[in-house]
Amino acid sequence: MQGRRRRLNVISPKINTKDLGILNAFDDEYNGVIIDSEGLPSSPNSFSSILRSSLSHWKQRGKNGVWLKIMARQAHLVHIAIKEGFVYHHAETGYVVLTFWLPDEQPCMLPSTGSHQIGIGAFVINENKEVLVVKEKKCPLRCSGVWKMPTGFIDKSEEIYLGAIREVKEETGIETEFLQVVAFRHAHFVSFEKSDLFFICMLKPLSSQITIDGKEIEDAKWMQLEDFLDQPFYKEDFMSKSAIEICIAKHEQRYKGFSAHEMMSKFDDRNSHLYYAE
Amino acid sequence: MQGRRRRLNVISPKINTKDLGILNAFDDEYNGVIIDSEGLPSSPNSFSSILRSSLSHWKQRGKNGVWLKIMARQAHLVHIAIKEGFVYHHAETGYVVLTFWLPDEQPCMLPSTGSHQIGIGAFVINENKEVLVVKEKKCPLRCSGVWKMPTGFIDKSEEIYLGAIREVKEETGIETEFLQVVAFRHAHFVSFEKSDLFFICMLKPLSSQITIDGKEIEDAKWMQLEDFLDQPFYKEDFMSKSAIEICIAKHEQRYKGFSAHEMMSKFDDRNSHLYYAE
Incomplete structure (x- = not known):
């Protein structure tokens, strides 16, 4: 879809001090308007009427997308x-x-919202070839x-x-240093x-003494790599098996993943991280 | 936050055929309930009353999270x-x-929703060291x-x-073969x-004849790598410069990124892709 391909960049807040009868709004970088949610009338009828006239006003001025944020306390306006x-x-x-897409020309070109959740798995192995492992409390049946x-x-x-560092610390109490993203x-x-x-x-690992987070974790321990791999789950699940093999290759210095590099981007005007092989 | 650390897995739909006065709901894998949005009363008063008695019913039965999906046509119930x-x-x-978190024990352990949007940049370079480049129509000022x-x-x-293949095809008409994710x-x-x-x-690149997508793209062409890099933007922006240097290293076979490997995971019971260095 067209709409998913545009980036919504940081918004430059220019207040439209419009005549009465039009909602207060800010301009965005893409010729769109962002309605000021503080200025919404609380009566549904007034809201309906001012919303209609505002849309018509912005459409006449050739605006594109309209953004409307409604706070939970204003839910009766949704x-x-x-x-x-x-x-x-x-x-x-x-x-x-x-959102409201004003132009007659379709499709709506507004960017979509977050489509992904980001998880991490932390492979922590010490010099004795012991892997830091946990047993989850509320894991679905199959694991x-x-x-x-x-x-x-x-x-x-x-x-x-x-x-990754935080999760390991919270679940097991172990301090770690990040090395690389080896796969995703x-x-x-x-x-x-x-x-x-x-x-x-x-x-x-930078420490060895395990302290379990009782809320999420049933148990945690250092487990011999061989015993870890010997679990039927890892033998049967090709995805997990592949991932672990990559971790072992990395541990044995036969593999190169991506390291994290903090850097400034002029384009975004902010510090971000670029992950790549060094 | 605790709530962000749990994975919501595919839901096993077991219908609760409860006595009258309780909303129809399905069980999820984490001792939670998913309200059947088809069965919501359309009157706000009835909805309020049945929702209250349902919550109390599920709480008594030791349920955890309650999920409620309200369709746009039912927005007056929000x-x-x-x-x-x-x-x-x-x-x-x-x-x-x-959502509604029933247990007295806090914090809410329900997983959060998509936090990320996923973008791609496609570096396409041919044997004459020409890079496939575009000029965007509605790009913000700074680029x-x-x-x-x-x-x-x-x-x-x-x-x-x-x-990545689709974007290149849509914006420029060029057919391509994916090689690697070189960085993110x-x-x-x-x-x-x-x-x-x-x-x-x-x-x-698998073809060379450019056809521009007039909606999003102002112009597209094959540009000599030197001229591409000579643009002030790439000289000044460390993030973009680093990314392009990685692409060139890959083109000159001095770099190894991650390839895409489709595989089945028993854990998720679905085909996914694992990206790693071969």
Whole structure:
């Protein structure tokens, strides 16, 4: 779809101090408008009427996409926006964002929202060829009982390698140093209609004393690599087997993954990380 | 956050044929319930009352998370759910999903939704050291006029390497073969509060005749690598410069990125792709 291919960049907030009868809004970089959610009338009827006249006003001025953020406390306005032709774009705990595409020319060119969740798996192996493994408390049936590497989701705006270090520390108490992303798995329809990118990270242990996080983890230990691989799960599951083989190759210095490099991009005007083979 | 670390796996649909006065719901794998959105009463009052009794019923039975999907045509029920304590989880064009965490024990352990959008950049270079470049129509000011590699977002559930091939084909008409992901960039707060993973893909051209997609692209051409690099933008932007240097190293066979390997995972019970260095 066309709409998925455009990047929505940081918005330059220029307030439209419009005449009465038009919602307060900011301009975005793509000739669109972002309605100021602070200025929404609380009465559904007034909202409906001002929304209609605002849309017509912006359309006359050749605007493209309209963004409308409705806070949870204003939820009684959501169905009015839908009635006026808005569609849902995305939602976070405290609000929902809707959009309206003004041009007659279709399709809607507005970028879509987050389509992926980002997970990490942390392969931590020490000099005695022992792997740091955990048994999860609430794991679905098909992996219950399996000793596996610590896994988890990265936090909002967290860097991948820092997420890996944090997960290991939280689940097992072990301090680590990030080495490389050795592989990543891309899977679809994992959670609702969302896709999943799972980064397999190689970490070097900096401590050995395990402390279990009782909420999520049933048990954790250092396990001989051979015993780890001997588990039926890893013998039968080609994906997991491949991933572990890559980790072992990396441990034996027969493999090169991607390292993390922090750098500034002029294009985005922010610090980001570029992952590549050194 | 605790809630971000659990994976929501495919749901096993067991219908709860409950007594009257309780909403129809399915069980999920984590001792949670998914309300059947087909069975919601259309009157806000009835919805409010049955929702309250259902929550109390599930809480008594020790259930954890409750999932509620409200279609756009039922948008007048959204504020009722919010009033009863539900919070937004995510939204797609036609619906919004809300959640309710029943246990007294906090924090909410429900997984969060898609936090990332996935972009691709396609570096296509031919045997004459000419790079396939485009000039975008609606590019923000800071890159207007720059000849750049074709970029875009992957479609819903699309594989990364197929997205790269598609984008090149759509923007320039050029047929390509995917070689490798040579690097990826991780940036935060790119679109709203979402993060962005941008995969730099190396592709081999299989055709040479350019056909421009007039909607998105102002112009496209084959450009001598030297002229491409000579653009001030690439000299000044360390991130772009690094990425292009990696592509050139790959072209000159001095670099190894990650290839895509389709494989079945028993854990997920589906075909996924594992990207790693061969």
